[in-house]
Amino acid sequence: MKLLEVKGLKASVEGISILRGVDLEINAGEVHAIMGLNGSGKSTLSKVLAGHPSYQVTGGEVLFNGQDLFELPPEERARVGLFLAFQYPVEVPGVSNSAFLRLAYNTIQTSRGKDELDPLEFDDLVRERIKVVEMDPAFLDRSVNEGFSGGEKKRNEILQMALLDPKLAILDETDSGLDIDALRIVANGVNSLRSEHNAIVMVTHYQRLLNYIVPDFVHVMDAGRIVKTGDKTLALELEERGYDWLRAVA
Amino acid sequence: MNTTLQQWVDQPYRHGFVTDIETEIVPKGLNESVIRMISAKKDEPEWLLDFRLASYRRWLTMEVPSWAKVSHPPIDFQEIIYFAQPKPKKQLDSMDEVDPELRKTFEKLGVPLHEQKVMAGVAVDVIFDSVSVTTTYKSKLAEVGIIFCSLSEAVREYPELVKQYLGSVVPASDNFYAALNSAVFTEGSFCFIPKGTKCPMDLSTYFRINTEGSGQFERTLIIAEEGASVSYLEGCTAPRFDTNQLHAAVVELVALDYAEIKYSTVQNWYAGDENGVGGIYNFVTKRGMCRGVHSKISWTQVETGSAITWKYPSCILLGEGSVGEFYSVALTNHRQQADTGTKMVHVGRHTKSTIVSKGISAGRSDNGYRGLVKILPHATGARNYSQCDSMLIGEACRANTYPTVEVRNETAIVEHEASTSKIGEDQMFLFAQRGIGQEEAISMIINGFCRDVFMHLPLEFAVEATKLLGLKLEGSVG
Numbered sequence: 001m002k003l004l005e006v007k008g009l010k011a012s013v014e015g016i017s018i019l020r021g022v023d024l025e026i027n028a029g030e031v032h033a034i035m036g037l038n039g040s041g042k043s044t045l046s047k048v049l050a051g052h053p054s055y056q057v058t059g060g061e062v063l064f065n066g067q068d069l070f071e072l073p074p075e076e077r078a079r080v081g082l083f084l085a086f087q088y089p090v091e092v093p094g095v096s097n098s099a100f101l102r103l104a105y106n107t108i109q110t111s112r113g114k115d116e117l118d119p120l121e122f123d124d125l126v127r128e129r130i131k132v133v134e135m136d137p138a139f140l141d142r143s144v145n146e147g148f149s150g151g152e153k154k155r156n157e158i159l160q161m162a163l164l165d166p167k168l169a170i171l172d173e174t175d176s177g178l179d180i181d182a183l184r185i186v187a188n189g190v191n192s193l194r195s196e197h198n199a200i201v202m203v204t205h206y207q208r209l210l211n212y213i214v215p216d217f218v219h220v221m222d223a224g225r226i227v228k229t230g231d232k233t234l235a236l237e238l239e240e241r242g243y244d245w246l247r248a249v250a
Numbered sequence: 251m252n253t254t255l256q257q258w259v260d261q262p263y264r265h266g267f268v269t270d271i272e273t274e275i276v277p278k279g280l281n282e283s284v285i286r287m288i289s290a291k292k293d294e295p296e297w298l299l300d301f302r303l304a305s306y307r308r309w310l311t312m313e314v315p316s317w318a319k320v321s322h323p324p325i326d327f328q329e330i331i332y333f334a335q336p337k338p339k340k341q342l343d344s345m346d347e348v349d350p351e352l353r354k355t356f357e358k359l360g361v362p363l364h365e366q367k368v369m370a371g372v373a374v375d376v377i378f379d380s381v382s383v384t385t386t387y388k389s390k391l392a393e394v395g396i397i398f399c400s401l402s403e404a405v406r407e408y409p410e411l412v413k414q415y416l417g418s419v420v421p422a423s424d425n426f427y428a429a430l431n432s433a434v435f436t437e438g439s440f441c442f443i444p445k446g447t448k449c450p451m452d453l454s455t456y457f458r459i460n461t462e463g464s465g466q467f468e469r470t471l472i473i474a475e476e477g478a479s480v481s482y483l484e485g486c487t488a489p490r491f492d493t494n495q496l497h498a499a500v501v502e503l504v505a506l507d508y509a510e511i512k513y514s515t516v517q518n519w520y521a522g523d524e525n526g527v528g529g530i531y532n533f534v535t536k537r538g539m540c541r542g543v544h545s546k547i548s549w550t551q552v553e554t555g556s557a558i559t560w561k562y563p564s565c566i567l568l569g570e571g572s573v574g575e576f577y578s579v580a581l582t583n584h585r586q587q588a589d590t591g592t593k594m595v596h597v598g599r600h601t602k603s604t605i606v607s608k609g610i611s612a613g614r615s616d617n618g619y620r621g622l623v624k625i626l627p628h629a630t631g632a633r634n635y636s637q638c639d640s641m642l643i644g645e646a647c648r649a650n651t652y653p654t655v656e657v658r659n660e661t662a663i664v665e666h667e668a669s670t671s672k673i674g675e676d677q678m679f680l681f682a683q684r685g686i687g688q689e690e691a692i693s694m695i696i697n698g699f700c701r702d703v704f705m706h707l708p709l710e711f712a713v714e715a716t717k718l719l720g721l722k723l724e725g726s727v728g
């Protein structure tokens with residue numbers, strides 16, 4: 001079943017064109033990896049899909065579950081199951097992580113026609129889910145991401161994924177900043193959340209993540225386009241040869 | 251600029267209506283005969299008239315303060331009405347009866363005047379322009395020896411107490427506006443908590459300016475004797491006029507040995523329109539004197555209104571081991587200017603003070619924290635902790651902090667932390683990406699930013715402050 005169809009997507013920021021015709025198709029049950037040089041547009045693509053207000057869509061279309069994604073405001077996209085784990089998670093001082101997680105959880109539950117959880121019920125749930133990323137529950141009582149280390153922020157992103165149970169999760173460099181043990185833990189966590197009903201897009205620079213979460217497809221972005229798509233062996237080839245040979249082609 | 255944020259802070263002022271009631275005023279302008287007239291209308295004793303006249307003469311020699319970072323055209327003090335009092339439509343049966351028109355006004359403002367309807371367990375003194383309209387729960391409080399009434403009534407009934415304490419914390423000579431207030435103050439609340447008494451309910455005063463062109467010069471005096479404690483709340487609103495109105499209040503608190511006074515304000519005076527036309531000039535002197543050992547005075551303020559706020563609730567920590575606290579949220583938008591903060595003067599040994607200031611600026615507003623921590627030579631073992639955080643919404647506003655520390659005892663420990671942040675697009679986007687709507691996101695971010703202050707508000711007022719945010723949020727997303 002087609003979950004996401006991106007056709008000729010163009011987008012710009014402050015008048016500078018960044019995405020210059022992206023095509024991408026993702027089916028439920030699949031894992032995709034997007035790789036590419038710094039500045040090639042990977043985060044931009046992720047944020048445009050999630051509806052970040054700084055970016056203007058200037059061409060192309062995106063269907064999510066057959067529905068025009070750009071008709072929906074960002075919070076609606078989240079409610080229909082699009083999730084983005086940020087490359088640089090922001091801090092929200094004074095807002096307790098657990099209150100934030102509960103509001104997010106209840107909002108999404110409500111939009112799915114399910115019951116909200118009160119703080120006690122939610123506490124049980126979150127303490128269960130937090131095991132997915134082996135995070136210390138003490139992080140629930142702190143302000144959202146405030147003073148979290150780089151790796152702790154990334155785990156907190158995956159905790160949110162575990163709670164919100166998205167249809168399509170885009171993980172933007174979730175592996176960067178994780179130590180070797182954390183990488184394994186988080187990767188196992190992500191694997192445990194995989195099912196035939198959802199799909200995962202991993203933006204990454206490194207093969208080591210792909211050793212744990214094996215992709216069905218690997219895409220290479222360059223200058224705002226996907227210039228090559230292959231299977232998991234493409235990542236190994238990139239590790240060996242770098243990007244130059246592809247850039248020449250593009 | 252994030253449009254949602256701007257819409258949120260741009261919520262129209264809900265208290266801008268005028269009550270149509272006949273008003274008795276003293277002709278505008280200020281001179282000795284106006285002061286005599288005010289004093290005569292209030293049937294005051296000679297000593298109080300003398301206090302006023304002496305203050306007036308002092309005021310004539312003083313200059314408008316220019317050190318604050320606020321700007322406004324010069325105020326013409328001869329254009330201000332110094333006394334305005336609603337005239338009842340019919341003869342009222344008793345002193346305690348309230349004109350129905352006024353009753354309706356306060357109900358509209360959410361301050362019902364029937365004791366049964368008042369927020370559970372809060373006694374209210376209600377002040378409309380220059381006079382006190384009513385004070386609830388007076389007799390119930392009197393049973394435990396607590397005096398809670400308008401200052402005018404206190405002058406009549408308890409002249410010795412008033413004489414003893416009036417001006418003892420903020421003398422007329424303190425500053426220009428304190429001198430002006432001492433000359434023309436018209437109304438305010440008086441609370442006296444006798445030795446060893448814990449006030450069984452929160453006391454509060456609700457101030458309402460109604461008459462165009464009038465100033466409000468209230469004067470509040472709170473005394474907590476040895477071992478007494480009280481929590482006092484102050485709220486204020488005014489109609490929407492194109493002219494600026496002056497509000498120059500003086501609040502004096504006195505805490506004797508082991509006494510505790512908690513003073514909370516939600517200030518929502520009319521702030522002027524988006525171009526800075528109209529609004530209240532809020533020039534207020536608030537000071538508490540921790541006279542007794544181990545006494546404690548705590549100021550909590552949520553400042554959202556006024557065209558200009560110039561206000562530094564302060565503590566003089568005289569008694570050994572006394573404690574001063576200042577928790578403040580100041581929100582400015584459009585052309586609003588706020589220069590607010592506190593002074594903590596450590597005189598006694600082992601005195602402690604805490605300052606937490608949160609400034610939120612939006613639009614083209616100016617929001618400044620100004621603080622003074624002064625440790626005097628005898629204040630051995632004094633401690634201060636200060637934290638000043640500013641949050642900016644948009645590009646055109648300004649936040650400044652002017653902390654001053656003067657330490658003259660080397661055993662003192664003084665800590666200061668400051669931060670400036672922005673409600674960024676990226677924070678808003680995080681909330682949206684997790685399915686959370688804009689209103690809820692903003693309210694959660696602002697409440698989070700203010701949490702260290704809100705947690706010090708009494709429950710009734712925390713609800714009130716949240717409601718104020720809620721009101722501003724209402725309908726902000728189309």
Ligand SMILES: Nc1ncnc2c1ncn2[C@@H]1O[C@H](COP(=O)(O)OP(=O)(O)OP(=O)(O)O)[C@@H](O)[C@H]1O
Binds near residue numbers: 043045
């Ligand atoms: N808000 C912005 N303003 C200006 N330029 C931007 C903005 N956002 C992105 N860009 C530019 O767009 C290009 C693509 O950025 P993007 O973050 O999508 O790259 P990326 O592929 O995710 O890189 P990395 O691997 O380093 O994370 C870069 O040149 C970047 O500088």
Ligand SMILES: [Mg+2]
Binds near residue numbers: 042044087
């Ligand atoms: Mg990136």
